[in-house]
Amino acid sequence: MPVTAKICGLNTANTLDAAIAGGASHVGFVFFPPSPRHLEFEFAQALAGRVPGRVGRVGVFVDPDDATIEAALTAIDIVQLHKTAPERVAAIRARARREVWAAVPVKRREDLAAAARLRGAADRILYDAKTPEGAALPGGMGLRFDWDLLNGFAHPLPWALSGGLDPANVREAISATGALLVDVSSGVETAPGVKDMDKITAFLKAIG
Numbered sequence: 001m002p003v004t005a006k007i008c009g010l011n012t013a014n015t016l017d018a019a020i021a022g023g024a025s026h027v028g029f030v031f032f033p034p035s036p037r038h039l040e041f042e043f044a045q046a047l048a049g050r051v052p053g054r055v056g057r058v059g060v061f062v063d064p065d066d067a068t069i070e071a072a073l074t075a076i077d078i079v080q081l082h083k084t085a086p087e088r089v090a091a092i093r094a095r096a097r098r099e100v101w102a103a104v105p106v107k108r109r110e111d112l113a114a115a116a117r118l119r120g121a122a123d124r125i126l127y128d129a130k131t132p133e134g135a136a137l138p139g140g141m142g143l144r145f146d147w148d149l150l151n152g153f154a155h156p157l158p159w160a161l162s163g164g165l166d167p168a169n170v171r172e173a174i175s176a177t178g179a180l181l182v183d184v185s186s187g188v189e190t191a192p193g194v195k196d197m198d199k200i201t202a203f204l205k206a207i208g
């Protein structure tokens with residue numbers, strides 16, 4: 001099975017185009033004002049218009065209210081939720097009528113128990129590195145977790161691997177975990193929120 005990739009936190013036309021040209025299966029737009037990758041809805045819509053139908057447009061949210069999701073729906077195909085309780089994930093999925101991914105932050109093996117609670121609520125789990133208590137962002141911080149924690153884990157849903165991936169380590173991450181979908185943000189940036197076209201291209205080449 002070919003491995004595919006989501007390039008997250010895209011915020012310029014050039015870097016979005018590089019992700020599409022490089023073969024990304026998904027592109028991510030962040031709707032979370034504290035993030036350096038946050039997009040206004042109108043701009044997200046303009047970016048979304050550049051994305052061909054074969055590429056999934058993923059909206060990234062942190063425990064959003066209904067109005068926030070509603071405002072973004074015209075720009076996205078998939079809702080990705082962080083810090084959102086399973087019952088709320090299910091409610092958003094029912095209301096938005098979109099595929100829903102839910103992040104499971106991982107630092108220790110016991111963190112994986114959260115995955116089972118998403119069965120029936122989400123369509124896909126995004127295993128991501130747990131960010132420190134009090135951190136401004138629940139993702140997009142370039143942190144990785146111990147990939148061996150996924151060894152032998154019975155995944156309750158389709159899943160993707162995220163957290164601290166970059167062009168140099170993504171191949172090893174895929175070998176270690178068997179991931180078929182990988183997700184990256186900081187690893188293809190030159191500074192927080194500043195995506196780099198060459199790094200995007202290198203990341204997508206590395207998984208091919």
Ligand SMILES: O=C(O)c1ccccc1NCC(=O)[C@H](O)[C@H](O)COP(=O)(O)O
Nearest residue numbers: 008035139140141142163164184185186
């Ligand atoms: O990227 C953000 O700014 C962000 C903000 C709020 C919630 C989630 C966020 N990112 C989620 C992602 O899907 C990232 O791609 C994922 O956490 C991996 O990030 P990185 O470790 O920097 O590659």
